[in-house]
Amino acid sequence: MSIGQFGSSLEDMLKRSGDTRGAAAAIAHVDASQIGKIIKGSRKASEPVMKSTAAHYDDGQLYIAAAGEITDGATVPWLDNVDLHRSSVHLKVLEELGEAEEALHQAPITKRRDQLTNKDLMKIKAAIMESIEAITALTHYVSVLCREYCFSYIGAWLEHRSELRAKKYIN
DSSP: TTTHHHHHHHHHHHHHTTOOHHHHHHHHHHHHHHHHHHTTTTSOOHHHHHHHHHHHTTTTHHHHHHHHHHTTOSSSOOOOSSSSOOOHHHHHHHHHHHHHHHHHHHTTTTGGGOOOOHHHHHHHHHHHHHHHHHHHHHHHEEEEHHHHHOOOHHHHHHHHHHHHHHSSSSO
């Protein structure tokens, strides 16, 4: 994960909102020069800066970028070189879900590890990779629709967690 994905996402957010670096700095309780360095990529955003700005703007792109920086890339990256119009993202989700479903059907997961051939392992790896592609598409879909229709991104996730608790899937 390169330093600055959060910075470039924050810069995008400031452009969309019309806020200044000074406004973002006030939200994050830092000075504007620090926000400038984060945006330029010469300084990594601290967790409190990422948390406060993501919460303030309640934007999926910021949350996704923050997660990427905190986990060193072990999460969905923000796709900044694709068409993120709601219709395009919708169609991409359907495509990726279809590909993931096909790969899942072919994965021989009923076998133990010692029973698998190399071909079997490749099918399982393909199912993993297609699942990651579907997760990436779905994550962007949620973010784009929350942004487009003014739903709270964090609110959607908190509601989901509440439902999981009610079902006793999590504590």
